[in-house]
Amino acid sequence: MNPQQEPRLSLLHITKRYPGVVANSDVSLSVHPGEIRAVLGENGAGKSTLMKIIYGAVKADEGEIMWNGRQVDIANPAQARRLGIGMVFQHFSLFETMSVVENIALVLDEKFDLASLAVRVKEVSERYGLPLDPHRLVHNLSVGERQRVEIVRCLLQKPQLLILDEPTSVLTPQAVRKLFETLRKLASEGISILYISHKLDEIQELCDSATIMRGGKVTGHAVPREETSASLARMMIGRELPVCEAKPYTGEPHTVLEVRGLSLPADNPFGTTLKDISLTVQAGEILGIAGISGNGQAELLMALSGENPVSMDTVLLQGKAIGHLDAGQRRDLGLVFVPEERLGRGAVPPLSLARNALLTGHRLAGMKGWGLVNYSKARNFAKECIQRFDVRCNGPDSAARSLSGGNLQKFIVGREIMLAPKLMIVAQPTWGVDVGAAAFLRQTLLDLSRSGVAILVISEELEELFEISDRIAVLAEGRLSAAKPRQQTDAESVGLQMSGLFDTTTPEASHASA
Numbered sequence: 001m002n003p004q005q006e007p008r009l010s011l012l013h014i015t016k017r018y019p020g021v022v023a024n025s026d027v028s029l030s031v032h033p034g035e036i037r038a039v040l041g042e043n044g045a046g047k048s049t050l051m052k053i054i055y056g057a058v059k060a061d062e063g064e065i066m067w068n069g070r071q072v073d074i075a076n077p078a079q080a081r082r083l084g085i086g087m088v089f090q091h092f093s094l095f096e097t098m099s100v101v102e103n104i105a106l107v108l109d110e111k112f113d114l115a116s117l118a119v120r121v122k123e124v125s126e127r128y129g130l131p132l133d134p135h136r137l138v139h140n141l142s143v144g145e146r147q148r149v150e151i152v153r154c155l156l157q158k159p160q161l162l163i164l165d166e167p168t169s170v171l172t173p174q175a176v177r178k179l180f181e182t183l184r185k186l187a188s189e190g191i192s193i194l195y196i197s198h199k200l201d202e203i204q205e206l207c208d209s210a211t212i213m214r215g216g217k218v219t220g221h222a223v224p225r226e227e228t229s230a231s232l233a234r235m236m237i238g239r240e241l242p243v244c245e246a247k248p249y250t251g252e253p254h255t256v257l258e259v260r261g262l263s264l265p266a267d268n269p270f271g272t273t274l275k276d277i278s279l280t281v282q283a284g285e286i287l288g289i290a291g292i293s294g295n296g297q298a299e300l301l302m303a304l305s306g307e308n309p310v311s312m313d314t315v316l317l318q319g320k321a322i323g324h325l326d327a328g329q330r331r332d333l334g335l336v337f338v339p340e341e342r343l344g345r346g347a348v349p350p351l352s353l354a355r356n357a358l359l360t361g362h363r364l365a366g367m368k369g370w371g372l373v374n375y376s377k378a379r380n381f382a383k384e385c386i387q388r389f390d391v392r393c394n395g396p397d398s399a400a401r402s403l404s405g406g407n408l409q410k411f412i413v414g415r416e417i418m419l420a421p422k423l424m425i426v427a428q429p430t431w432g433v434d435v436g437a438a439a440f441l442r443q444t445l446l447d448l449s450r451s452g453v454a455i456l457v458i459s460e461e462l463e464e465l466f467e468i469s470d471r472i473a474v475l476a477e478g479r480l481s482a483a484k485p486r487q488q489t490d491a492e493s494v495g496l497q498m499s500g501l502f503d504t505t506t507p508e509a510s511h512a513s514a
Helices: 046-052 077-083 099-106 113-126 144-154 173-188 200-208 229-237 299-305 327-332 355-360 377-389 405-417 437-451 464-466 492-498 507-512
Strands: 009-018 019-029 034-039 062-069 070-072 085-088 161-165 190-194 209-214 217-222 255-264 276-282 285-292 313-319 335-336 421-427 454-458 471-476
Touching: 009 046, 009 335, 019 034, 019 046, 019 062, 019 217, 034 046, 034 173, 034 200, 034 229, 046 085, 046 161, 046 190, 077 085, 077 161, 085 327, 099 113, 099 144, 113 144, 144 161, 144 200, 161 173, 161 492, 173 190, 173 200, 190 355, 200 229, 209 229, 217 229, 229 437, 255 299, 255 454, 276 285, 276 299, 276 335, 285 437, 285 464, 285 492, 299 454, 327 335, 327 471, 355 377, 377 405, 405 421, 421 437, 437 454, 437 464, 454 464, 464 492
Parallel strands: 034 190, 034 209, 085 161, 161 190, 285 454, 285 471, 335 421, 421 454
Antiparallel strands: 009 019, 009 062, 062 070, 209 217, 255 276, 255 313
């Protein structure tokens, strides 16, 4: 990067207003050729809106965009791509029923045939350490694999400016390192990169500079390598980062969830077969399951949540066989579930928070009766959830899709907690969530477990699992390792297990050693 060069991109006094909220207020920033600039801020700080303005997906109300020294009006993403701007979104924009190569073909302006494009996709994905089968259907891909499609699709366009919104959220540490190598090479060739991430260690390792946003405004600039994670966090959230506290459970321990020898063949050619999985989760504890995306997490979650019923005696809730029950019947018995896909599965994007509260909250007394829904009760439920769990939005009538990722996650987790569960199953609880909201969510799960609720967390964030879990197991190639007390393992041994290097033993034996 040469700071004497003319900026590749300059934003001058950008303002964007929505009903009830100013997403961006008088924002100015620039990025030079070869510069990797981070944009830091809490969920809802205005980062994603600003990136969408650059990419032409959103139109600014005020301000100018300068591209290679000349003013431009970017009307849509197609024009942005023609200019040389590529973007990888945090929330995926893929067609479920189409293949990987067909999804990639949709955004290419050049002439191509699918066969030769499939070869390019395979070559590029393998070169960047993000291997993809170009002929797989998207609906069969894990979240991590879908993220790879988004990244590869963008890299195939050879952009002059690459915008990355939480690109490593579901990547393995090895894939992150490979991606960083790629990004540094791109920067050395003069490509500019705008990088949004809540992983402050990544920002310090990768980025040359950082712009900090809070409340829709630019509040500061920093050189990440000259800062600590704590100082960057303070700049982001305007206060000291809270530290999670795990109090001892003082209640009567008993088994809430038991899984006995769960074996389940993959239901599609690209799925993962589950092999003799056994586990227990006690009242007052958090069992963390680590693993690389695509190793059976989706299949295990569907079997536990009831979306894919299994043999009756395979899954037990407080001693009652529930394997044959569907998701609604399991919820009636006190099981709640937070999926990793917030938009489309955890919440319906165009519906208000009040109506999204009904998805699972309709079981509460007074929410419905005589075949009718009490929308006033639903609205009050959503309002209480917003207040209790610090959901930053424009009230219970806000559409789910209008919330930032972290705030929507707080609403979904809060909605499930307010159902007074006996067992909570959570997938990727803080994926794409800023450091402040992540600390809030983790403390919320710890407090809930110490109230006597059994919690099963599946996460690819090892740091998160070591922060909140009482015991940790690893899922690899459809097999589950024995769960070990957190104090008796470390990230290195868990990392080895993630590659499948472990022996399975009975969970009772492992738990007895705790």
